[in-house]
Amino acid sequence: MRTNRFPWPREQALALLAAADTAHFALTGDDGQPMLRCVHVVVDDDALCFHASPVGNKSQGVGRSAVAAVERVLAIVPSYAFDPERACPATTWYQSVQVRGVLERIEDPPRKARVLQRLMERLQPEGGHVPIEAEHPLYRRVVAGLDVLALPLTELDGRAKLGQNRSDEQICRALTWLWTRAIGPADTLGIDARIEAILDARPELPIPEFLRGPTAIEADSSNLARLCCRPRDTEVDTAVALVEHEYWNVTTSPETSRLAHLRSPVWVGARDHAGQLIATARASTDGAKHAWVYDVAVDPRWRGRGVGRALLRLLLDHPLIREVHSVHLQTRDAAGFYAQLGFVPYPSETPRRHVRIQA
Numbered sequence: 001m002r003t004n005r006f007p008w009p010r011e012q013a014l015a016l017l018a019a020a021d022t023a024h025f026a027l028t029g030d031d032g033q034p035m036l037r038c039v040h041v042v043v044d045d046d047a048l049c050f051h052a053s054p055v056g057n058k059s060q061g062v063g064r065s066a067v068a069a070v071e072r073v074l075a076i077v078p079s080y081a082f083d084p085e086r087a088c089p090a091t092t093w094y095q096s097v098q099v100r101g102v103l104e105r106i107e108d109p110p111r112k113a114r115v116l117q118r119l120m121e122r123l124q125p126e127g128g129h130v131p132i133e134a135e136h137p138l139y140r141r142v143v144a145g146l147d148v149l150a151l152p153l154t155e156l157d158g159r160a161k162l163g164q165n166r167s168d169e170q171i172c173r174a175l176t177w178l179w180t181r182a183i184g185p186a187d188t189l190g191i192d193a194r195i196e197a198i199l200d201a202r203p204e205l206p207i208p209e210f211l212r213g214p215t216a217i218e219a220d221s222s223n224l225a226r227l228c229c230r231p232r233d234t235e236v237d238t239a240v241a242l243v244e245h246e247y248w249n250v251t252t253s254p255e256t257s258r259l260a261h262l263r264s265p266v267w268v269g270a271r272d273h274a275g276q277l278i279a280t281a282r283a284s285t286d287g288a289k290h291a292w293v294y295d296v297a298v299d300p301r302w303r304g305r306g307v308g309r310a311l312l313r314l315l316l317d318h319p320l321i322r323e324v325h326s327v328h329l330q331t332r333d334a335a336g337f338y339a340q341l342g343f344v345p346y347p348s349e350t351p352r353r354h355v356r357i358q359a
């Protein structure tokens with residue numbers, strides 16, 4: 001096994017593997033030469049499985065040692081986050097998993113069919129085909145003729161390199177750099193979710209300044225709200241519940257609202273001390289010219305404490321919004337709230353806006 005200075009709990013490494021669409025496999029062919037292949041994978045029955053042609057060279061790896069790897073880069077951290085002069089501290093923070101073992105061929109037709117069906121569910125979750133079953137007339141010959149290969153997950157090595165050699169203060173500084181740096185698409189797209197993933201993986205870290213939220217009214221942690229620059233997908237129903245009864249959503253179904261949140265390039269929130277989402281706001285944006293703010297709401301129990309203002313400031317400071325020329329929104333009765341954040345009514349000479357409602 002590789003030396004692992006940054007071990008990661010097995011169940012988290014397994015989750016990364018289970019969420020992966022593809023993995024890199026290092027295999028050995030009949031000529032003894034190593035080969036590297038990227039294949040669609042699915043975890044089934046405690047093995048990482050993929051399919052191959054029985055006459056292709058991937059199948060030559062059966063019965064031989066193989067290594068599979070999946071990784072998720074969370075951040076490329078600039079050197080100047082740690083040192084104003086030296087280039088050496090530049091680094092990458094990532095999570096990775098390696099599986100090592102002997103590649104096996106699955107012989108049992110029902111299990112082969114199950115793996116193939118699960119691969120299809122990954123690639124084509126909308127369906128649109130007859131489900132794969134070993135004895136189905138459409139598939140009997142295909143299932144018999146394809147190789148389905150499996151690497152058992154017995155030797156599984158997870159690694160999470162997330163600045164463990166750095167002090168909490170240095171990591172907070174690096175996260176702030178990641179938030180403010182935003183120099184290109186690789187940085188701006190998804191940096192919010194990646195910052196949150198780092199904070200999730202290091203729950204003991206102090207909160208970086210830009211995510212602090214409003215100061216507690218009393219020195220009582222139950223009064224503290226913490227901002228997040230991208231709520232988790234699993235929090236979408238809570239966000240929808242916060243906005244679904246507002247006047248602008250009377251004709252919007254909860255399902256449409258869910259998709260609107262999940263597909264918004266910018267979605268920020270705030271959580272209470274117990275981690276419950278208590279405020280949400282989202283925006284669509286082209287990252288340069290215009291952004292539109294939607295679905296701003298604070299849990300009624302938390303209103304009037306500065307959460308809404310802190311949330312909007314975070315949204316306006318998002319890498320995909322902070323440089324746009326104009327930020328738009330519509331409001332019936334919160335103009336005073338937005339005025340404090342620099343919003344002014346449209347000039348009266350603005351031509352009337354047009355809209356196309358899709359059927």
Ligand SMILES: CC(C)(COP(=O)(O)OP(=O)(O)OC[C@H]1O[C@@H](n2cnc3c(N)ncnc32)[C@H](O)[C@@H]1OP(=O)(O)O)[C@@H](O)C(=O)NCCC(=O)NCCS
Pocket residue numbers: 246296297298299302303304305306307308309310330331332333334335336337338340
């Ligand atoms: C509007 C809303 C998001 C404000 O959130 P909040 O956390 O209560 O606001 P804050 O405590 O951060 O208030 C910041 C400032 O805005 C003011 N403010 C808050 N809501 C306001 C409103 N509806 N109209 C005018 N001013 C308002 C506050 O008085 C405060 O001013 P102050 O600092 O001078 O005291 C919240 O009240 C809410 O969720 N309302 C229901 C949903 C809604 O109307 N959303 C906006 C739709 S466009």
